Amino acid sequence: MTPTRTDDSDVCRRCSQLGPTCCRIAIGQEDFCFPLSQMEKERIQEHVPYTGGFALSPNSPAFIKFACRLFPGEEDEVRALFPEGKEHFRLAVDSMGACRFLGPLGCEVPREVRPYFCRLYPLWMAGSEVIVFDSTTCLARRESRSLGQMYHALDTNRATVKDLYGRLRLVWGLPPAKGASRVNKGF
Numbered sequence: 154m155t156p157t158r159t160d161d162s163d164v165c166r167r168c169s170q171l172g173p174t175c176c177r178i179a180i181g182q183e184d185f186c187f188p189l190s191q192m193e194k195e196r197i198q199e200h201v202p203y204t205g206g207f208a209l210s211p212n213s214p215a216f217i218k219f220a221c222r223l224f225p226g227e228e229d230e231v232r233a234l235f236p237e238g239k240e241h242f243r244l245a246v247d248s249m250g251a252c253r254f255l256g257p258l259g260c261e262v263p264r265e266v267r268p269y270f271c272r273l274y275p276l277w278m279a280g281s282e283v284i285v286f287d288s289t290t291c292l293a294r295r296e297s298r299s300l301g302q303m304y305h306a307l308d309t310n311r312a313t314v315k316d317l318y319g320r321l322r323l324v325w326g327l328p329p330a331k332g333a334s335r336v337n338k339g340f
């Protein structure tokens with residue numbers, strides 16, 4: 154049976170049938186996995202009681218460089234959050250590079266419980282602009298000729314992207330927007 158995602162957009166369901174999708178990495182590319190905050194990890198554990206879904210990774214120079222590139226102009230803050238010599242959590246992958254939460258029917262984590270990075274991908278914010286990560290494997294990116302088409306394909310919109318990005322920044326330890334004050338916010 155061909156794997157399909159059950160609560161994702163049509164393009165992500167079709168992408169999961171083609172592979173590799175954004176839920177797999179090449180072996181040896183673990184330094185380029187996004188970090189998982191304690192809040193995101195605990196939220197998944199509440200809904201998907203599954204041991205082995207997370208891995209501790211060193212804050213290697215390659216990982217720190219990757220994290221800094223996500224937040225240009227905030228490199229000092231990012232380095233303070235992920236000091237070299239310490240560790241961070243990320244999603245664990247199997248021997249084929251697939252996220253441990255990727256089941257035969259797609260992601261086993263309900264969409265609203267997934268890490269913010271998963272919910273945003275392939276979209277991101279650069280200042281007040283929504284940008285699209287450069288990806289040759291993302292079917293939504295390959296099929297969309299404009300940001301509007303990308304929103305439509307992924308069943309999202311600018312306000313949602315902005316909100317998720319702000320929440321991600323908060324749980325990772327950054328203020329909700331570059332240069333803003335950190336505030337407590339319920340999730």
Ligand code: SF4
Pocket residue numbers: 175176177244252253254255256259260261262267268271
């Ligand atoms: S948590 Fe789900 S959406 Fe995120 S990488 Fe894993 S399988 Fe994919």
Ligand code: SF4
Pocket residue numbers: 164165166168169174175176274275290291292293294
């Ligand atoms: S976000 Fe892109 S890479 Fe990820 S499953 Fe959807 S179409 Fe595929």
